[in-house]
Amino acid sequence: TKVVRLAVIPGDGIGPEVVAATVPTLRAALEADGHRLDVTSLDWGGERFLRQGAAMPADAADLVKQTDAVLFGAVGRPDVPEHELIWGLIIGLRQQLDLAVNLRPVRAFPGVPTKVRDTDGVDLVIVRENTEGEYVGAGGVAHAGSGHDLGIEVAVHSRRAIERAAHHAFALAGRRSGRLCLVTKSNAMRYGYPLWDRVVREAGEQYPQVELETVLVDAMAARMIQAPRSLDVLLTSNLFGDILSDLAAVLAGGMGMAPSANVLPGADVPGIYEPVHGSAPDIAGKGLANPVACMLSGAMLLDDLGHTGAARRVRDAVADALRDTKHHTADLGGNATTADVASAVLHAM
Amino acid sequence: TKVVRLAVIPGDGIGPEVVAATVPTLRAALEADGHRLDVTSLDWGGERFLRQGAAMPADAADLVKQTDAVLFGAVGRPDVPEHELIWGLIIGLRQQLDLAVNLRPVRAFPGVPTKVRDTDGVDLVIVRENTEGEYVGAGGVAHAGSGHDLGIEVAVHSRRAIERAAHHAFALAGRRSGRLCLVTKSNAMRYGYPLWDRVVREAGEQYPQVELETVLVDAMAARMIQAPRSLDVLLTSNLFGDILSDLAAVLAGGMGMAPSANVLPGADVPGIYEPVHGSAPDIAGKGLANPVACMLSGAMLLDDLGHTGAARRVRDAVADALRDTKHHTADLGGNATTADVASAVLHAM
Ligand SMILES: CC(C)[C@H](C(=O)O)[C@@H](O)C(=O)O
Ligand SMILES: CC(C)[C@H](C(=O)O)[C@@H](O)C(=O)O
Numbered sequence: 001t002k003v004v005r006l007a008v009i010p011g012d013g014i015g016p017e018v019v020a021a022t023v024p025t026l027r028a029a030l031e032a033d034g035h036r037l038d039v040t041s042l043d044w045g046g047e048r049f050l051r052q053g054a055a056m057p058a059d060a061a062d063l064v065k066q067t068d069a070v071l072f073g074a075v076g077r078p079d080v081p082e083h084e085l086i087w088g089l090i091i092g093l094r095q096q097l098d099l100a101v102n103l104r105p106v107r108a109f110p111g112v113p114t115k116v117r118d119t120d121g122v123d124l125v126i127v128r129e130n131t132e133g134e135y136v137g138a139g140g141v142a143h144a145g146s147g148h149d150l151g152i153e154v155a156v157h158s159r160r161a162i163e164r165a166a167h168h169a170f171a172l173a174g175r176r177s178g179r180l181c182l183v184t185k186s187n188a189m190r191y192g193y194p195l196w197d198r199v200v201r202e203a204g205e206q207y208p209q210v211e212l213e214t215v216l217v218d219a220m221a222a223r224m225i226q227a228p229r230s231l232d233v234l235l236t237s238n239l240f241g242d243i244l245s246d247l248a249a250v251l252a253g254g255m256g257m258a259p260s261a262n263v264l265p266g267a268d269v270p271g272i273y274e275p276v277h278g279s280a281p282d283i284a285g286k287g288l289a290n291p292v293a294c295m296l297s298g299a300m301l302l303d304d305l306g307h308t309g310a311a312r313r314v315r316d317a318v319a320d321a322l323r324d325t326k327h328h329t330a331d332l333g334g335n336a337t338t339a340d341v342a343s344a345v346l347h348a349m
Numbered sequence: 350t351k352v353v354r355l356a357v358i359p360g361d362g363i364g365p366e367v368v369a370a371t372v373p374t375l376r377a378a379l380e381a382d383g384h385r386l387d388v389t390s391l392d393w394g395g396e397r398f399l400r401q402g403a404a405m406p407a408d409a410a411d412l413v414k415q416t417d418a419v420l421f422g423a424v425g426r427p428d429v430p431e432h433e434l435i436w437g438l439i440i441g442l443r444q445q446l447d448l449a450v451n452l453r454p455v456r457a458f459p460g461v462p463t464k465v466r467d468t469d470g471v472d473l474v475i476v477r478e479n480t481e482g483e484y485v486g487a488g489g490v491a492h493a494g495s496g497h498d499l500g501i502e503v504a505v506h507s508r509r510a511i512e513r514a515a516h517h518a519f520a521l522a523g524r525r526s527g528r529l530c531l532v533t534k535s536n537a538m539r540y541g542y543p544l545w546d547r548v549v550r551e552a553g554e555q556y557p558q559v560e561l562e563t564v565l566v567d568a569m570a571a572r573m574i575q576a577p578r579s580l581d582v583l584l585t586s587n588l589f590g591d592i593l594s595d596l597a598a599v600l601a602g603g604m605g606m607a608p609s610a611n612v613l614p615g616a617d618v619p620g621i622y623e624p625v626h627g628s629a630p631d632i633a634g635k636g637l638a639n640p641v642a643c644m645l646s647g648a649m650l651l652d653d654l655g656h657t658g659a660a661r662r663v664r665d666a667v668a669d670a671l672r673d674t675k676h677h678t679a680d681l682g683g684n685a686t687t688a689d690v691a692s693a694v695l696h697a698m
Contacts, residue, residue, distance in 0.1 A: 222596055
């Protein structure tokens with residue numbers, strides 16, 4: 001018997017609902033192998049900010065390091081300044097734990113309707129650099145308030161961060177199709193993205209079995225919809241990964257279907273697993289949220305902890321449940337509740 | 350009789366083919382009103398670079414200013430360094446003429462197949478800031494070649510540039526649906542995009558009849574595909590406008606259908622009208638290119654010069670021709686040639 005020590009951060013809005021639907025699924029999947037799930041719930045998020053002036057405690061990274069992995073719901077509420085939750089929690093934690101890579105797989109499940117035609121068999125992964133690029137928070141506003149304000153935003157792309165993401169992406173591509181697609185914008189941005197092109201090409205010399213293609217981000221946005229099956233593993237920057245992963249989610253039926261993992265490959269640091277969607281305050285508390293993105297994030301978590309059988313069990317059960325439209329939530333055009341999906345998945349398992 | 354003095358820059362690859370298909374259409378549309386088209390052809394582009402070491406002459410902006418408008422095909426060829434054509438021509442000319450705004454309308458034509466379901470009636474315009482943002486070319490690489498290279502890319506967003514684009518977008522939205530959607534990424538980028546949010550909100554006070562919505566770029570990428578009819582006028586930065594316009598083109602059948610106009614509103618400076626697609630070297634010289642994006646760019650040009658009747662004639666003829674799949678080029682799944690489309694459009698007119 002192994003014990004998985006899981007920290008959960010339900011957060012705000014629909015976060016607690018999708019997390020509550022997911023934890024029993026992960027537990028059942030582990031118990032089927034004779035293992036145990038030990039859950040520590042952390043009250044970090046908007047409500048904590050309103051009560052205590054900070055979305056998470058100062059020693060958040062240390063607390064999290066005492067667990068094996070983190071399952072994160074979502075944060076964001078209308079009465080809390082966004083940056084308190086973004087920089088004070090999500091981006092803050094990613095950066096403090098130095099979670100170098102954000103993995104965003106997108107897979108089309110049979111039976112799930114999509115706005116894009118011909119998505120059968122879509123199965124791709126976006127490897128997003130997760131610590132820097134346009135997200136470093138550097139810059140300032142010159143001449144503020146003078147009528148000649150100049151907003152300056154500085155993006156930083158380091159060889160180290162690019163290499164970490166690149167090696168992960170090449171290795172992943174090697175285990176999958178042998179094709180890696182690097183997404184940059186080197187025709188218009190002259191320094192950061194040309195460095196990406198160079199560093200990734202160099203890293204690729206260690207992976208002769210992987211074929212590297214470089215595509216401009218604008219062309220990739222169109223290709224993602226027009227020829228998604230031509231894509232397998234994508235490697236890109238923090239900003240482009242953010243944009244392309246929301247777009248790719250559409251291929252699977254939308255944001256309710258898109259999981260993610262923030263990890264530091266090769267290190268003994270807990271990863272943060274989270275649905276790509278936000279806190280969706282408009283539907284919060286109504287039991288309408290689609291828990292699939294959170295469940296699939298949980299499956300990634302199990303995989304990374306070596307519980308690959310349990311992970312497969314979760315994924316297969318989700319796939320089974322989704323085959324029947326009566327288990328589709330409103331975002332998929334159905335009228336199942338979060339709890340309906342949770343019990344259908346448990347039942348399928 | 351009025352004379353339209355048109356400069357054409359056919360450029361490279363399929364550029365000359367789509368321009369050749371477009372000019373007679375514009376001429377016919379003008380002549381139907383008793384006007385004349387006077388064409389000056391400029392040999393700027395990759396071939397000129399190979400011959401003379403520069404893609405355009407040093408006094409390019411002055412030459413162009415002697416005409417009423419520019420019709421631009423595309424540039425890019427494998428044997429010419431990309432930046433010579435991008436900075437040395439397209440971006441260079443946009444910046445030298447100070448063409449503040451890039452307008453990228455996307456309209457779904459009946460009869461044209463798309464990869465996205467339910468695109469009937471899609472009709473939106475992206476107003477892209479065209480002179481700065483992530484495209485200023487500022488930055489550098491620190492520690493280059495040391496193994497610790499740091500690529501630094503500086504984006505500049507000025508109140509002046511934001512205001513110019515914003516006023517154009519608000520006025521356009523006022524003439525259309527009364528709805529304007531600003532696309533930024535202020536939760537992750539702290540200086541440039543928050544300035545956009547502030548300046549656009551302030552500009553909006555002069556347009557009480559226009560409703561302003563602000564959306565994050567990642568969410569917009571998904572919404573563009575999932576709910577395109579919820580969109581009318583979008584206002585955004587240079588980089589985001591680039592990405593979102595390629596994506597939006599998919600709603601109309603792809604890059605072969607997407608026109609654009611680079612203009613300096615309210616000033617007597619010739620605009621540059623160009624299809625959004627590139628030079629497509631793979632299909633160049635085969636007569637396979639779709640000339641519709643270029644023709645629709647020509648229609649925008651006629652509109653801006655006050656020849657609205659002629660512009661409508663071009664658009665209606667294109668719409669007519671496209672209703673029949675036998676006038677669809679390969680990108681639309683058909684087997685018409687560029688010349689077939691050109692004669693079908695002329696015939697429809
Ligand atoms: C909340 C936001 C800062 C975040 C991001 O852009 O990284 C989110 O959109 C995501 O994709 O995880
Ligand atoms: C060629 C390139 C620099 C250009 C851009 O990004 O502006 C093109 O993609 C466009 O959209 O006009």
